[in-house]
Amino acid sequence: MREVAIIGVGLMKWGELWKKSFRDIFVEAALNSIDDAGVERIDSMYIGCMSGGLFTGQEHIGSIMADYLGQKHIPAARVESACASGGLAVKMGFLEVASGMSDIVLVGGVEKMTDVDGGGATAALATAADQEYEVYNGITFPGLYAMIARAHMDKYGTKREHLADVAVKNHSNGLHNPNAQFQMKISREDVLNSVMVASPLRILDCSPITDGAAAMILCDLETAKRISKKMPVRILGIGHASDTIALHNRKDLTTLNSTVKAAQDAYKMSGVKPSDIDVAEVHDCFTIAEIVASEDVGFFEKGEGGCAVSDGRTQIGGQIPINPSGGLKSKGHPVGATGVAQVIEIVEQLRGNAKERQVENAKTGLTQNMGGSGGSSIIHILKGEE
Amino acid sequence: MDNNKAGIVGYGAYIPRYRIRVEEIAKVWGADANSYKKGLDVLEKSVPGPDQDTISMSVEATKYALKRAKIDPQEIGAIYIGSESHPYAVKPSGTIVAEAIMATPDIHCADYEFACKAGSEAMFVSMSLIKAGEMKYAIGIGGDTSQGAPGDALEYTTAAGSASFIFGKDNLLAECLYTHSYMTDTPDFWRREYMHYPRHGGRFTGEPAYFKHTIGCGKKILEKSGMNPSDFQWAVFHQPNGKFPKRAAKMLGFSFEQIKQGWLVPLLGNTYSGASPIGLTAILDVAKPGDLIFMVSYGSGSGSDGFIFKVTDKLPEVQNLAPHTRYQLENNRIYLDYGTYTKYRGKILKAE
Amino acid sequence: MSVARYWREIPRRYRLEAGKCSNCGYIAFPHRLVCPECGSRKFEDYRLKDTGKIVSFTTIEVGPTEFSDQVPYNVGIIELGDEVRITAQIADADPKDIKIGGKVKLEFRKIQQDGHAGVIKYGYKAVLV
Structure with a gap:
C-alpha cells in the first residue's frame, strides 16, 4: 500500500443556502479543494452523501457531480453510511490512492437538506435507524440520543449541565470559523432554557439542518511531496466499524462499540495512542454524542467525558481540544459533508492555518465520524508531513 | 354430557384510562353540569387514547378472556365483533383481532353492526354456533369508541370500552340457559354512511324504543324460562345513561341491588355495543357458583337480546386471572380537559 | 409505507413472534437468518414475553410527520422478560412516572395511520404496571 496524503482542501460557507442547488454547493467546495491543491487533473472521485434521493430527489450522484465539475468520464462514486458517509468517502479515497488505482483523487461530501421541510428532513435522517423496529414506533434521532444521554446520566452521574457545556464550548469555537452556520455565543443557561426536543435533550443540544459541502484532494505521499505547495497531511490510520443499527440491540447504551472498535483499529494502524493526539474533531450531532465519543476513542475514562468538558479539558488550550471547528453543533451538519469537513479542520490545524481557533503545536489529529446512533463509526488519524 | 350445553x-x-368529567364538557357548551349529571345519572366517561380504537381495545379484552379461558387460540372457530365504530368502513375488524391472538387462519370472522346491540348480537351468534356443534370455541365481542356530536346531549355519555366472551361447551364459567331476541323497525337513532356522528329522535328514544324492546325482551325471556326476577342475583341492561337501566329494572321487577354491580354507566358512560357486555363482565368478576344472571341489551333501530346465565363452580378459579372490570373503571384514571379530549377524538379541523 | 411492507411484519408487531437460535439460545426479534452470536442458521419459533422493564426513555416533543399529532409522547427501550430489548412507546404515562427499571407490559395499540383514507397500522406499546 502506498502512503496517502491530503494536499488540498475546500469548504464553503454552510447554512440555509436557498439560492444554491445540490450540485452548486458540491462544485463550489470541490473547486476550492482543487485550487487549494493546485492540481490540474483528478483521476477519480468519491462523494459522501447520505440521502440525495430523499432530500432532493437526486440519485446517481457520482456522475452528476463529476459532470458539473467538468471532469468528463472520470470514475466517480457516491458512498453512503448515513451521517458517516463523508468519513467513508475519505476512506474510499485513501484506498483508491493506496492501492495504486488512482494517483489524484477528489474526496467530497455533500448534503442539501433544506429542499424538504422539517418533517421531510426528520424522516430522511431517520432512515439511518431501523425503519421497522425503531422508526415505526415513533422514535427520532434526538430521541435515540436522548435515551443514550439518560442511560449515561443514570450510570455515570453525568449532569444536564455537562451536556450544555459541550454546546457552549463548540459555539464558542465556532465563533472563529467563518464557514460555520451558527456563529453565535451561547451560555449554559441558553441551552438549559431552550426548547425541549426529546427529553433530556433540548434544541441547543442538537446539531442543525444544514446545506453544505466539503472536498479535499488526496494523492500518494511521494507525489504530494513533489507537487504540494502546502504542507501535505498524511492519513496515518483508519478505523471503520459497524454495529447493530437498532440502539435497543446493544447491551450497553452508554458506549458506542463501533467507535471503540474503530478507534482501536485506527490507533493500531497508525502506531499512535490516545495521548499522542493533539486535536480532535468528533461527531457531536448531539451534545451527549461528543461526551460518549470522547470516552470511546480513549481520551477519557468511561463516565468522565461530562466532567472533562465542564472542567475545560476539551477546549482549545485544554488537555485535548475537541471540535475546534465548532463541531456539528455550530458549524452545521450537512450529513454527507460532515466527515470530510472534520478531516479538513484537522488539516487546517496541522497546517497551522486555523487562525483564532488554532490549537498550538498540533502535530497529530483525529477525526471520528458516526453513522446513525452508532451503527457505523469511522476514525481517521492524521499527521502533518514536516 | 348435554349436547345443547353452551x-x-x-x-x-378493557377500559381505557382516560376520562372526562361532565362539568368539563358542560363548561364548553354553556350547559348546566348538575342538571346533566342528575338527568343522565352520569358523572364522567371513558375516552379512548389517540392510539386506541375498537380493534385495539377488543384485542386487549380478548387477551384477558384468553387468560381466563386458558385455551389454545387455534381452537377458536369464530370471532365476531359488534361495534358502531369499526375503524374501517370496509375491511374486517375481526381478522385483526384473530391475527393478534394467533387464531388465524382456520376461523370465521364477521363484523356486526346493530347500533348498541351489536355486541350482544356477536355473543348470541357465537353461542348459537357452539350450541349447534359447529366449532369448539367462538368469540363474541362488543366494543365501541362511541361517537356523539359536539354539543349534543350524547357527548356527555359517549364512551369507550370493549368486552370479549369466549363461548364453548366444556369447562364453562357460566352456562347460558336461555336466550330471547325481540326487535321491530323503530328508527330512534341512526348514522348514515359517511356521517361522523349519529342522529337521534330525542325523547322518542325512550318509551317506544329503549323501554318497549328492553321490557318486551325481558318479559319474554322470563316467560320462556319460567323464572322470576327474584330468582336472580344479578341483572344488567343496556345503559345509555344511568336512568334508563334503573327504570327498566324497576319495570321488570328487579331491584337496584340486583343491577348495581353491572351498572357502570355513572363512571364509564355509554360504550354503545360494549355497554351491557362490559356490565356483564363486572358481574362475572364477583358472581358465585349457582348465581343466576339476567342480561338484556338494546340497540336502536331497534331490538334487544336477552340472556340468562348460570354461574358454575369454575368461575371463582379464574376471576382473578385478569384485571377486574370495576378495578379498571375506578383506578389509574387520567382526566382530560375538553381541548385535549377533542384532539384525541379527532374533532379538531386541521389544515390538509 | 406500502401495505405489503406493513403486512409482512404483522407476526412480529401483533404477536411478538421471534426466533430462538437452536444452537446458542439467542433470541432474534425480529427473526434473522443467521445468529449474530454463534453463526448458526437454525432457529425455532419463539414468542416474546409481554412484560419487562424500562432500560432508558425519552419524551418526544418534536415528532416526525406521522407522529406530530401525538406529541408529547414517550418512547423507551424496553427489556422484556426474556432479556430481548425492543423500542416502544410508553403510552398513557406522565413522564414524571417513568423511571429506568420501571415495570411495563405491552398492549396492542394503533401506531400510525396513512392519513384519513389509508391503512391503519397496529403494533405494541408499553404501559406502566
Missing part, C-alpha cells in the same frame, strides 16, 4: 368459558373487558 356458555362462557372466558371473558375480559
Whole structure:
C-alpha cells in the first residue's frame, strides 16, 4: 500500500443556502479543494452523501457531480453510511490512492437538506435507524440520543449541565470559523432554557439542518511531496466499524462499540495512542454524542467525558481540544459533508492555518465520524508531513 | 354430557384510562353540569387514547378472556365483533383481532353492526354456533369508541370500552340457559354512511324504543324460562345513561341491588355495543357458583337480546386471572380537559 | 409505507413472534437468518414475553410527520422478560412516572395511520404496571 496524503482542501460557507442547488454547493467546495491543491487533473472521485434521493430527489450522484465539475468520464462514486458517509468517502479515497488505482483523487461530501421541510428532513435522517423496529414506533434521532444521554446520566452521574457545556464550548469555537452556520455565543443557561426536543435533550443540544459541502484532494505521499505547495497531511490510520443499527440491540447504551472498535483499529494502524493526539474533531450531532465519543476513542475514562468538558479539558488550550471547528453543533451538519469537513479542520490545524481557533503545536489529529446512533463509526488519524 | 350445553368459558373487558368529567364538557357548551349529571345519572366517561380504537381495545379484552379461558387460540372457530365504530368502513375488524391472538387462519370472522346491540348480537351468534356443534370455541365481542356530536346531549355519555366472551361447551364459567331476541323497525337513532356522528329522535328514544324492546325482551325471556326476577342475583341492561337501566329494572321487577354491580354507566358512560357486555363482565368478576344472571341489551333501530346465565363452580378459579372490570373503571384514571379530549377524538379541523 | 411492507411484519408487531437460535439460545426479534452470536442458521419459533422493564426513555416533543399529532409522547427501550430489548412507546404515562427499571407490559395499540383514507397500522406499546 502506498502512503496517502491530503494536499488540498475546500469548504464553503454552510447554512440555509436557498439560492444554491445540490450540485452548486458540491462544485463550489470541490473547486476550492482543487485550487487549494493546485492540481490540474483528478483521476477519480468519491462523494459522501447520505440521502440525495430523499432530500432532493437526486440519485446517481457520482456522475452528476463529476459532470458539473467538468471532469468528463472520470470514475466517480457516491458512498453512503448515513451521517458517516463523508468519513467513508475519505476512506474510499485513501484506498483508491493506496492501492495504486488512482494517483489524484477528489474526496467530497455533500448534503442539501433544506429542499424538504422539517418533517421531510426528520424522516430522511431517520432512515439511518431501523425503519421497522425503531422508526415505526415513533422514535427520532434526538430521541435515540436522548435515551443514550439518560442511560449515561443514570450510570455515570453525568449532569444536564455537562451536556450544555459541550454546546457552549463548540459555539464558542465556532465563533472563529467563518464557514460555520451558527456563529453565535451561547451560555449554559441558553441551552438549559431552550426548547425541549426529546427529553433530556433540548434544541441547543442538537446539531442543525444544514446545506453544505466539503472536498479535499488526496494523492500518494511521494507525489504530494513533489507537487504540494502546502504542507501535505498524511492519513496515518483508519478505523471503520459497524454495529447493530437498532440502539435497543446493544447491551450497553452508554458506549458506542463501533467507535471503540474503530478507534482501536485506527490507533493500531497508525502506531499512535490516545495521548499522542493533539486535536480532535468528533461527531457531536448531539451534545451527549461528543461526551460518549470522547470516552470511546480513549481520551477519557468511561463516565468522565461530562466532567472533562465542564472542567475545560476539551477546549482549545485544554488537555485535548475537541471540535475546534465548532463541531456539528455550530458549524452545521450537512450529513454527507460532515466527515470530510472534520478531516479538513484537522488539516487546517496541522497546517497551522486555523487562525483564532488554532490549537498550538498540533502535530497529530483525529477525526471520528458516526453513522446513525452508532451503527457505523469511522476514525481517521492524521499527521502533518514536516 | 348435554349436547345443547353452551356458555362462557372466558371473558375480559378493557377500559381505557382516560376520562372526562361532565362539568368539563358542560363548561364548553354553556350547559348546566348538575342538571346533566342528575338527568343522565352520569358523572364522567371513558375516552379512548389517540392510539386506541375498537380493534385495539377488543384485542386487549380478548387477551384477558384468553387468560381466563386458558385455551389454545387455534381452537377458536369464530370471532365476531359488534361495534358502531369499526375503524374501517370496509375491511374486517375481526381478522385483526384473530391475527393478534394467533387464531388465524382456520376461523370465521364477521363484523356486526346493530347500533348498541351489536355486541350482544356477536355473543348470541357465537353461542348459537357452539350450541349447534359447529366449532369448539367462538368469540363474541362488543366494543365501541362511541361517537356523539359536539354539543349534543350524547357527548356527555359517549364512551369507550370493549368486552370479549369466549363461548364453548366444556369447562364453562357460566352456562347460558336461555336466550330471547325481540326487535321491530323503530328508527330512534341512526348514522348514515359517511356521517361522523349519529342522529337521534330525542325523547322518542325512550318509551317506544329503549323501554318497549328492553321490557318486551325481558318479559319474554322470563316467560320462556319460567323464572322470576327474584330468582336472580344479578341483572344488567343496556345503559345509555344511568336512568334508563334503573327504570327498566324497576319495570321488570328487579331491584337496584340486583343491577348495581353491572351498572357502570355513572363512571364509564355509554360504550354503545360494549355497554351491557362490559356490565356483564363486572358481574362475572364477583358472581358465585349457582348465581343466576339476567342480561338484556338494546340497540336502536331497534331490538334487544336477552340472556340468562348460570354461574358454575369454575368461575371463582379464574376471576382473578385478569384485571377486574370495576378495578379498571375506578383506578389509574387520567382526566382530560375538553381541548385535549377533542384532539384525541379527532374533532379538531386541521389544515390538509 | 406500502401495505405489503406493513403486512409482512404483522407476526412480529401483533404477536411478538421471534426466533430462538437452536444452537446458542439467542433470541432474534425480529427473526434473522443467521445468529449474530454463534453463526448458526437454525432457529425455532419463539414468542416474546409481554412484560419487562424500562432500560432508558425519552419524551418526544418534536415528532416526525406521522407522529406530530401525538406529541408529547414517550418512547423507551424496553427489556422484556426474556432479556430481548425492543423500542416502544410508553403510552398513557406522565413522564414524571417513568423511571429506568420501571415495570411495563405491552398492549396492542394503533401506531400510525396513512392519513384519513389509508391503512391503519397496529403494533405494541408499553404501559406502566
